[in-house]
Amino acid sequence: MKKHADIIPKVLLVGYNGANNTGAEARLLATIEDIKTILGPEVFITVPTLNEFNLRRYLKEESNLRIAPIPSIYFRSLQRLVSEHDLILLVEGSTYMDTWTSALLWFFLWASRCAYAMDKPCLAYAVDAGDLSSINQRLVKRVASKTDLIITRTGSAAARLKSWGVSAPIEVTTDTAYTLLTNPADKTFLQDVWPDNSTGIVGIAAVDFYLWPVVIRLWGRKQYCYKWPYYFSHSPERHHSTETLANVFAAEADRIIKKYDKSVALICMEELDEPLARMIMHYMDNSDRARIFSSKHYNASQMTVLLRSLELLVTSRFHASVLSLDAQVPQVAVGHDSRLEDFYRELGLQEFFIEYSTPDLSEVLSNRVDRLFSDTKLIREILVRGFEDFIAKSTRNRELLRVFVEKQGWGVKG
Numbered sequence: 001m002k003k004h005a006d007i008i009p010k011v012l013l014v015g016y017n018g019a020n021n022t023g024a025e026a027r028l029l030a031t032i033e034d035i036k037t038i039l040g041p042e043v044f045i046t047v048p049t050l051n052e053f054n055l056r057r058y059l060k061e062e063s064n065l066r067i068a069p070i071p072s073i074y075f076r077s078l079q080r081l082v083s084e085h086d087l088i089l090l091v092e093g094s095t096y097m098d099t100w101t102s103a104l105l106w107f108f109l110w111a112s113r114c115a116y117a118m119d120k121p122c123l124a125y126a127v128d129a130g131d132l133s134s135i136n137q138r139l140v141k142r143v144a145s146k147t148d149l150i151i152t153r154t155g156s157a158a159a160r161l162k163s164w165g166v167s168a169p170i171e172v173t174t175d176t177a178y179t180l181l182t183n184p185a186d187k188t189f190l191q192d193v194w195p196d197n198s199t200g201i202v203g204i205a206a207v208d209f210y211l212w213p214v215v216i217r218l219w220g221r222k223q224y225c226y227k228w229p230y231y232f233s234h235s236p237e238r239h240h241s242t243e244t245l246a247n248v249f250a251a252e253a254d255r256i257i258k259k260y261d262k263s264v265a266l267i268c269m270e271e272l273d274e275p276l277a278r279m280i281m282h283y284m285d286n287s288d289r290a291r292i293f294s295s296k297h298y299n300a301s302q303m304t305v306l307l308r309s310l311e312l313l314v315t316s317r318f319h320a321s322v323l324s325l326d327a328q329v330p331q332v333a334v335g336h337d338s339r340l341e342d343f344y345r346e347l348g349l350q351e352f353f354i355e356y357s358t359p360d361l362s363e364v365l366s367n368r369v370d371r372l373f374s375d376t377k378l379i380r381e382i383l384v385r386g387f388e389d390f391i392a393k394s395t396r397n398r399e400l401l402r403v404f405v406e407k408q409g410w411g412v413k414g
Contacts, residue, residue, distance in 0.1 A: 009086035018055030020271035023319025026177040040413040082114040097130030101214035116146040129157040141165040174393040205267040207316040210238040250283035268294035269317040328383035347386040
């Protein structure tokens with residue numbers, strides 16, 4: 001049904017909102033800016049969240065911007081929110097994957113299904129597709145095919161969706177976070193919080209891969225509860241693997257400090273990364289040269305300033321790579337899913353992606369770090385070309401959103 005051009009739509013942004021996750025925060029803020037640019041500053045936007053307190057840290061409610069708390073068992077609440085809005089946007093990067101938990105995947109699919117049933121236009125906005133169980137592949141095929149438009153942030157993600165049989169229209173751009181603007185007031189952020197650092201900083205943005213996936217349980221130990229009824233995976237074997245991983249990063253941090261005289265920032269792109277960062281610092285011999293920076297305490301603008309001030313980055317977080325790229329920070333990834341691997345392939349730095357389960361991880365990581373230090377000029381040239389390419393692609397997000405909105409019959413402003 002065509003809409004009148006003079007009607008201002010109500011937009012629902014379905015994402016991983018309020019998780020103290022720098023990447024999700026950056027994507028949300030950039031997407032809100034895109035929407036206001038296209039539909040005008042008076043457009044009404046609702047952001048649902050499982051954690052209202054965290055979301056309010058970086059998103060302020062206004063007369064036309066609403067934060068909507070929803071419960072952990074979200075089906076009825078999400079269905080109601082979809083019914084109250086005119087345009088549904090899926091804004092989480094990890095939309096079509098169950099790496100973290102099937103419950104998150106189902107959250108996005110449920111929003112899509114409700115939108116289709118209610119004849120509401122639904123757009124997946126610069127999202128990704130990764131590992132899925134065979135059951136979830138079939139579910140994605142059935143539900144995602146009913147989405148009006150899917151914009152993926154990599155060609156590999158689009159190829160996966162098509163290989164699963166998703167028949168919805170698919171366009172390829174890149175992540176929305178490239179357009180995030182830092183706050184000018186944060187320009188001196190790093191000097192203000194770490195004034196005694198003068199030799200340069202190497203960042204380590206590590207992830208405890210062994211907590212995932214989050215599983216649904218009626219009860220369990222409080223220490224393993226993400227938010228009832230969702231619990232982290234745990235076992236003695238997983239805990240041992242976490243300790244081994246922490247030791248690898250700690251040893252590399254000490255080596256960098258000793259060999260290159262650099263300080264180390266342990267960067268928690270999500271609050272959930274803090275326990276591993278503390279474990280790494282505990283195992284370090286030179287912990288006095290390290291600092292922990294967490295998204296629990298610092299917003300996306302401040303974390304981006306930090307990332308762009310690094311001399312080198314070791315990352316397991318996708319958005320640490322994305323947000324540091326503007327400064328062409330040489331980087332190596334230790335990853336466990338397709339997102340970083342695809343990103344490095346598009347950059348032309350495939351050899352600097354290391355699978356976390358590599359048997360000789362410590363040796364391989366040290367080798368790649370040494371190569372980054374020795375070939376800094378060449379690596380930066382590659383990153384410059386990659387950044388220019390990604391920035392060019394990112395401009396298509398707004399253009400595709402504008403065309404999509406126009407097709408629905410709403411007036412556009414930009």
